[in-house]
Amino acid sequence: MDCHKAIELVPEYVVDTLSSEDRAALQRHLDEGCQRCRQELDEQAEAASLLGEALHPVNPRAELRAKLLEQIDSEPQLPTTEIAPSTRQHESKANTGDKPFRLIDCFPFVAASLLAVAAGSLLANVANRQSVDDSLVQVELQLKEQWQRRIIAAEQAFGPPRAQIVGLNATSEQQFQAAIFYDRIAKQLHVMASQVPPPPAGQHPYLWLLDPEGRVLTGNPLKYIDFNRAAAIVDLPSLPKNIAGALITYESSGNPSEPRGTVVRRTTLKQTS
Amino acid sequence: MAAVSDGDKTAFTQLYDRHVPMVYALCLKIMRRESDAEAVVSDVFLEVWRKPGNFDTSRGSFRTYLLTLTRSRAIDRWRAAATRLKKTLEASVAVESRSHQFEEFEPSHVVQTRERSVAVREAIQQLDEPQRETLRLAYFEGLTHREISERLDMPLGTVKTRIRHGLQRLRLSLSALGESGGLS
Numbered sequence: 093m094d095c096h097k098a099i100e101l102v103p104e105y106v107v108d109t110l111s112s113e114d115r116a117a118l119q120r121h122l123d124e125g126c127q128r129c130r131q132e133l134d135e136q137a138e139a140a141s142l143l144g145e146a147l148h149p150v151n152p153r154a155e156l157r158a159k160l161l162e163q164i165d166s167e168p169q170l171p172t173t174e175i176a177p178s179t180r181q182h183e184s185k186a187n188t189g190d191k192p193f194r195l196i197d198c199f200p201f202v203a204a205s206l207l208a209v210a211a212g213s214l215l216a217n218v219a220n221r222q223s224v225d226d227s228l229v230q231v232e233l234q235l236k237e238q239w240q241r242r243i244i245a246a247e248q249a250f251g252p253p254r255a256q257i258v259g260l261n262a263t264s265e266q267q268f269q270a271a272i273f274y275d276r277i278a279k280q281l282h283v284m285a286s287q288v289p290p291p292p293a294g295q296h297p298y299l300w301l302l303d304p305e306g307r308v309l310t311g312n313p314l315k316y317i318d319f320n321r322a323a324a325i326v327d328l329p330s331l332p333k334n335i336a337g338a339l340i341t342y343e344s345s346g347n348p349s350e351p352r353g354t355v356v357r358r359t360t361l362k363q364t365s
Numbered sequence: 366m367a368a369v370s371d372g373d374k375t376a377f378t379q380l381y382d383r384h385v386p387m388v389y390a391l392c393l394k395i396m397r398r399e400s401d402a403e404a405v406v407s408d409v410f411l412e413v414w415r416k417p418g419n420f421d422t423s424r425g426s427f428r429t430y431l432l433t434l435t436r437s438r439a440i441d442r443w444r445a446a447a448t449r450l451k452k453t454l455e456a457s458v459a460v461e462s463r464s465h466q467f468e469e470f471e472p473s474h475v476v477q478t479r480e481r482s483v484a485v486r487e488a489i490q491q492l493d494e495p496q497r498e499t500l501r502l503a504y505f506e507g508l509t510h511r512e513i514s515e516r517l518d519m520p521l522g523t524v525k526t527r528i529r530h531g532l533q534r535l536r537l538s539l540s541a542l543g544e545s546g547g548l549s
């Protein structure tokens with residue numbers, strides 16, 4: 093689908109009146125990384141959301157708030173950010189040899205982790221309504237950013253015994269580092285890979301997780317978060333037990349079901365524990 | 366399992382308090398029944414708590430993200446309920462009258478109106494009636510363009526045009542609101 097056709101479908105995409113075929117076709121176009129259409133979509137979505145915002149606000153029963161907070165209380169504990177000694181060991185070992193790829197199946201770093209950073213300033217300002225508003229704005233703005241930093245930090249932060257670390261032998265000579273975490277609450281796999289150079293024009297980086305026979309378990313587009321680091325959030329109902337390798341390819345068509353493009357990075361994921 | 370830290374929860378609570386009247390209003394509009402609306406509010410805020418990475422600051426304001434998420438979860442539930450109801454009716458089982466669900470909801474607590482809300486309502490008022498009706502059926506009732514064209518007895522092309530022009534007009538109002546990923 094070209095941009096002209098895509099932009100034509102955007103209004104109906106945001107109010108959700110498209111047929112499933114048109115919807116899927118537009119989604120593929122967006123997944124290919126077209127920034128222009130993505131921006132068009134974001135702006136139209138913002139316009140559409142005015143329809144909801146124009147409603148008179150209504151407070152729900154206080155019981156709902158209490159119930160929700162209770163539910164959040166019962167969610168699994170967040171990992172702390174202290175660096176476990178064993179992780180440090182792992183770090184130093186890693187730095188002497190191949191750049192490791194790690195698979196860390198840990199308890200999730202949910203919203204709270206992200207909110208926590210801003211929460212301090214928020215609490216300090218709680219007496220002043222305006223400051224609270226400002227702080228909330230900060231919380232909202234920082235959510236995503238903090239999460240991305242968290243991924244980077246997490247490689248150091250999550251260590252045994254809570255985390256299950258899987259060491260990987262990188263078969264590539266190229267320097268390549270990645271952190272992979274499975275968030276059990278969100279049911280999402282978070283991947284952050286460094287040393288992934290930008291692809292040629294018209295191509296997009298894809299991450300593939302492979303089973304021991306080299307069959308594709310998942311394939312997802314990677315999004316650059318800066319010059320040579322790319323990240324992906326993959327919805328997965330559970331962490332596949334048989335992940336054995338990972339590939340990064342540059343693909344020129346959207347939503348490929350298997351790697352077809354240039355292989356940029358390749359590594360085995362070998363469980364050591 | 367130990368509880369999450371107090372600081373985290375406080376921040377989340379503040380987000381909830383700030384945005385829940387808007388979220389709940391939209392849920393009520395779509396779901397119509399308080400209990401159903403509350404269920405969607407819970408879904409939405411739990412999702413915000415569990416999947417913070419889904420909110421991308423580069424793609425707009427938190428308010429827009431929240432409203433989009435709310436609308437989508439509410440419509441999903443509404444459609445699922447409609448499917449269940451249809452199946453029940455097909456099975457010729459007596460069901461609770463739906464009329465209750467379609468009663469206009471009388472808000473129990475209308476919270477203070479902010480300046481922005483007034484401006485937003487004015488923006489909606491500036492749509493012409495056919496545009497507003499078409500957008501309403503799509504946004505709040507989750508009808509497909511085909512269903513809308515049947516409901517309003519007009520060609521598909523007209524439905525598409527109205528949606529496109531209606532959104533275009535709302536978009537112009539956005540700039541008048543000084544909206545550029547604003548958060549207040």
Ligand SMILES: [Zn+2]
Binds near residue numbers: 094127128
């Ligand atoms: Zn495009």
